Amino acid sequence: MSLTVLSAGTGYGKAFQVHKNNLHYTETVDAKYEITHFLSIKQRVYQKLENLKNQSAMDEIITFQQAILNDQMFENEVKTKIKTKDITAKQALKEAMAHYIKTFEAMEDAYLKERVDDIIDLKERLSNGLDEVIQPVISEPIILVCDILYPSYLFEYEAHIQGIIVQSGSALSHGVILAKERNIPCVEVDQFEFHESDYIFLDTEHQQLLLNPDKHAVIGWLSAKQQSDSSLDIPHFPKRLYLNVSGETPLDPRYIEASDGIGLYRSEFLYFQHNRFPSIDKQVEIYGQFLKQCNPKPVVIRTYDFGDDKNPLNLGPVQRGVSDYFITYEKPFIEQLSAILVLNETYSNLKVMIPMVKRRSDIDAVIQLMKTLQHKFGFSKNLPPVGVMIETEEAFMHLEEFSTVDFISIGSNDLGKSLFHIDRHTTIDEVTYANQIIKAIEEIDQFAKHHQISCTVCGDIASRPYALKKMLESQINSFSIPMPFLKEAKQIIKQYKNKNMKS
Structure with a gap:
């Protein structure tokens, strides 16, 4: 058995396999019934997605799937096929979805190509509804076993999943990304035989996948896992470790205590979570909770960053950049x-980050708007610190224009794409990726130090072990990372310190 780790961790639970249904329809088709049945299931799936979206800090996946369900052309295509081809709703759905899949597979953008999995995921939801598949009741922890990890599986069974086994997967797929965010271990195996009465223990650190292990041993292993949280207590100063947060994600107080604050709050995910822009009062409530919980540690709120893969569907095409704010x-x-x-x-721990800046005029325009609003409201307090995220080629080529900003964050994902055409959804080995992007990061960091501006590395590169070690060696000292990586980052910094002390 070949085992590949997609998301690290330890888990134990009863085997639970997501089955493919094999129901068949008769040849006689009642078109009126099939259309009514399809519309009913479509509405039911839409509402189920809406309920799931309201229950967790979601990204744009559900919004994308709901947009397909709202597409009148999609609905008309299914109804037309049922009436003209004398086929069932399920068969018509399959053909209509094939059109969506073909369209997205033909797109050049790597991220949009990955939307194919989300379309197939939606098709599964609709197909299951049309077949009236009854989901089994789960009352205990499970290890989910499936061919491909679709996001809907996580949404359906999240409360019970302790680990995931897939036959085919990618560390960059939406399902696996969601598993990482939730600290759920996930492995890809080429073959695995089990019965649904079996219990499975999964430990990615030791490459273990055990059937029906001794329960006393399992208790010991899980206890060791809990003790590993002591890594949060490892000191990392004078290095700085901040957290990346999205939407209304709840923060574990232990991680707030063990970190230096929030280095990147992705505010645009509030839109995708609720499928609308939050009101002023709602934003005050949400941002205020983070500011209060982290106080006096800083909370850096990045203003809305739409475009490319994060595009509100009702806004139409969006060109990323500050000009779009106006x-x-x-x-x-x-x-x-x-x-x-x-x-x-x-609050005095609030900072504002402006993304996708290109020239100094971008940030000046935002600051001027803030001053206008401040005067309108009659506020007398100084503006909060306003910084920039360096992630465009234009900003990188004109760093000197940002010599007086309050702080700098480095958006490694878009910077890599802008400078080296490295798409984070394209498979590339960690060493090659790190060696290319770190050279640019070093230049920005040295510029910031020369002008005595605080500078923090954000994005995927900051949570890659090899890259973090390389940046530490380059005297880069401030990073904003996902919560699950905090313990490992502290361990890496500790090893780095010990190595330097010996040398």
Whole structure:
């Protein structure tokens, strides 16, 4: 058996396999019934997605799937096929979905190509509904076993999943990314025989996949896993470790205590979580919770960053950049800055980050708008620190224009794409990726140090062990990382310190 780790961790539970259904329909088709049945199931799936979206800090996956369900052309295509070809709703659905899949597979953008999995995932939801598949009741921890990990499996069974085994997977797939965010171990295996009465123990660190292990041994292993949380207590100073947070993700107090604050709050995920822009009051409530919980540690709120893979479907094409704040969604941006200024009157640990800047004029325009709003509201307190995320080729080529900003964050994902055409959804080995992007990061970091500006590395590169070690060797000292990586980052910093002390 070949085992590949997609998401690290330890888990134990009863085997639970997601089955493919093999129900068949009769040849006689009642078109009126099939259409009514399809519309009923479509609405039921839409509402189920809506309920799931409201229960967790989601990204744009559900919004994308709901957009397909709302597509009138998709609905008309299914109904037309049922009536003209005398086929069942399920057969018509299969053909209609094949059109979507073909369209997205033909796209050049690597991220959009990965949307194919989300389309197949939606097709499975609809097909299961059309077949009236009854999901079994789960009452204990499980190890989920499936051919491909679709996001819907996590949404359906998240409360019970302790580990995941897939036959085919990618560390960059949506399902695996969601598993990582939830600290759920996931492995890909080429073959695995088991019965659904079996219990499985999964330990990625030791490459273990055990059937029906001794329960006393399992208790010991799981206890050791809990003790590993002591890694959070490892000191990392004078290095700085901040957390990346999205939407309304709840923060574990232990991670707040063990880190230096929030280095990147992705505010645009509030839109994708609720499928609409949050009101000023709602933003004040959400941002305020983080500011209060982290105080006095800083909370860096990145203003809305839409475009490419994060595009509100009702806004149409979005060109990323600050100019879009004043064109495509001026009203939501003004409301966001208004909420930030309201909170600035109460909290002193608030910082504002402007993404996708190209030249100094971008940040000047935002600061001027903030001053206008401040005067409008009658606020007298100084503006909060305003920094930039360096992630475009233009900003990188004109660093000197940012010599007086309050702070700099390095958006490694988009910077790599802009400078080296490295797409984070394209498979590339860690060493090659790190060696290319770190050279640019070093240049930005040295510029910031020369001008005495705080500089933090964000994005995927900061949570890759090899890359983190390389950046430490380059005297880069500040990183913003996902919560699950905090313990490992502290261990890496400790090893780095011990190595330097010996030498």
